[in-house]
Amino acid sequence: MLAVLGLGSNRACGTFDSPELLRRACTLLEGLFSDFKISSVYRTKPMYYENQPDFYNMAVCGNTELSPPELLSKIHQIEESLGRDRKSEIRNGPRSIDIDIELYGNEEIHFLDSSDPMKNLEIPHPKISERAFVLIPVLEILPESAEIKDREFFVKSLEKLGNQGVELWKSKL
Numbered sequence: 727m728l729a730v731l732g733l734g735s736n737r738a739c740g741t742f743d744s745p746e747l748l749r750r751a752c753t754l755l756e757g758l759f760s761d762f763k764i765s766s767v768y769r770t771k772p773m774y775y776e777n778q779p780d781f782y783n784m785a786v787c788g789n790t791e792l793s794p795p796e797l798l799s800k801i802h803q804i805e806e807s808l809g810r811d812r813k814s815e816i817r818n819g820p821r822s823i824d825i826d827i828e829l830y831g832n833e834e835i836h837f838l839d840s841s842d843p844m845k846n847l848e849i850p851h852p853k854i855s856e857r858a859f860v861l862i863p864v865l866e867i868l869p870e871s872a873e874i875k876d877r878e879f880f881v882k883s884l885e886k887l888g889n890q891g892v893e894l895w896k897s898k899l
Contacts, residue, residue, distance in 0.1 A: 731825055
């Protein structure tokens with residue numbers, strides 16, 4: 727199944743700065759996919775909680791044999807290995823790495839578990855259409871041949887949003 731992930735970082739972890747954390751995340755994610763593609767990296771002003779450093783954002787996509795819950799579990803392991811500690815961070819605040827499942831084919835999943843928020847899974851990501859920092863890199867790498875029913879919706883959403891201050895930082899890691 728074609729899965730699309732959004733990645734972001736705005737806090738160093740040890741000696742690794744945000745771009746290096748993104749590069750390492752891509753290396754770890756690549757083993758979960760075939761036909762793995764990575765977008766350019768974009769520098770982005772923070773949203774929601776603005777008193778923090780700029781983010782570096784990108785997207786990756788590829789075909790995976792993992793189910794959405796299995797993929798989410800692997801993502802959480804990768805985030806933890808790169809210094810993310812969800813229990814000690816501010817919601818929408820600085821983080822070493824954030825990896826979200828944006829799309830999983832055309833599947834729609836709305837699973838919320840109040841007893842364990844780490845298992846919460848909403849696909850497509852519920853905020854994808856309001857975030858240029860996700861839409862720009864996703865549309866950059868989403869294959870034209872991909873049968874994603876909302877592709878035109880994403881294009882139109884981005885046209886309405888404008889770039890929201892998202893700037894190309896580096897064309898490839």
